[in-house]
Amino acid sequence: MSLKAESVSPDWFKHKRADKNLIVNPVIPWLMIGFPVLILVAIVIYPTIWMGYHAFQNTNMMKLFYQDWEYIGWQNFATVLSDDRMWDSVGRLIQYLIFGACLEVLLGTILALTLFELVKSQLARVIILILLVLPMMLPPSIVATLWKFLLQAYNGAVNHLLIKIGILGPMERIEWLDAGLSLWSLTMVDVWQWTALPLLIVYSGRVSLPPAIYEAAKVDGASQFMVLRRLTLPLLKEIIAIAFIIRFMDAYKFVDKVYVMTSGGPAQSSELPVFIAFQKGIREVEIGEAAAYAWIIFAVAMVLITLFLKYLKKVLKAQTFA
């Protein structure tokens, strides 16, 4: 609901308040919002503060058990920031964000527009759309297990398919999950699964554009390429940006396929920052260090999310005015 509409239409809520005859007791809305907020405070804010506290303690499993951790200042942060394992994983994360999230949005946009503009039959479009978007609905654990099976070096389906096509010789094998390729394989699997999201969003956005403006462009004799550049892409700009934001934030916390497919290995070659934080906290129970990791990840996410949400709000507001 837009601000403009509010100021124009009579506001029954305010009107009744003026009469001292409230429709709803003003406490009730705060109760309605209070329960969910309290739950989120308990399951998100409390843990975050807990981690913030332990980031400055030398907590590990034994110390947590006997409750005798002590304050060590910024030492955990220093350990984390001077750790090569951390910086290597940051490099991998950047690689993954570029070739995962960005590529997904690019491919999704191209595929969605190709599907809409160049496939003429309505039925064919719907069927192709459903098939292309299917991977997104699959549980990530199943996707990861399936690809681990397909990418096996010796009798995996992918290598044998490449042999059949003639890209590989009959005795050649690509070790998809060894140290050199594991992160690329993970990225490929993620692209396989999540190109569907930008595709679906952009396709639906394109469907909802009014046909009238395209009629006008046709009358003016604009070529299809011109229409795409001057009309479709500018109109879909915001929708594409939102799709990118959603993918980017999911990719930033990407960890489930790493667990199933490679467990960060071999030789730590596919570890991402979030994965290391989990390993530190859950497997090694170095709570203090894990907390410092988590807080660094958290702080970066906070900056990104604040920017993204501002943009999302702007887009939603602009829509209601349109």
Place this chain on the structure above:
Amino acid sequence: MDSATNRLIRYLFLSFLAIWLVFTIFPLYFQFITSLKPVAEINSMVPTFWPETMRPENYSGIFADPGSLKSLIDSLIVSIANTLLSLFLGTLAGYALARFIRGFAGENIAMWILSNRMFPPVAVIIPMFFLFDATPWGTDSYFSLITLYLVFNLPLATWLMMVFFRDAPRELEEAAYLDGFTPLQTFFKVTLPLVFPGMVSVAMLCWIFAWNEYLFANLMTGTTVKTFPVHIPSFTSGSQTLWNLVMAFSMVAMLPPVLLFIFLRRYMVRGLSLGVVKG
């Protein structure tokens, strides 16, 4: 641009679409045929691209195995309970945010709630592990999973319900008040029917996310409660994996979200884009 180049570009894009379609379908096709093969055929040096011997018993094997069945039921319990809870709380908060708490406070509360969905859960899970460990139910319980899945589903449900309630015309509610409806009557008889399709889409999305969830389930549970993603590794013993059963089990487990998507995709687009695409 002359028409020959134009046509060439079209064919280029169409063939890219075709290649991508094959790339998308092939793994799913291979999963399906693997679920019908006997183990010996899967472990042979050269994989077959169509089963030489059909073995549909893989599927009956899944349903005869109590562990597999229990994991599917556990997944159902956790995902349905979490969806209902998210939907109920999300509807309450979404309505309050759309109608009563507006302006600066309302917008910031809404943004804060949504931001919870985007945060990496890494800061949440370690403290929650110790917190649930201290409760009488322990970490390995329905309670812990149903609660933890609220981390991502409650913000989504609240935000989307807020967007749907804002779309529902306020004038209808106004008219109902003037006709003497109480707030509760107005809510149930006027507002709720208006946002019902939206509620369906929120429920579907929350359910799919809860059903598919792996990370929390893997770290928190595994013995008393075992959802299906956590059950998959149990088809492996030593170095031997019964891939035919893994694939058959996966086919069964992924069928519900896929069917939901095929029939209700129109309702889901809005939710998946956080309310931006009208769909």
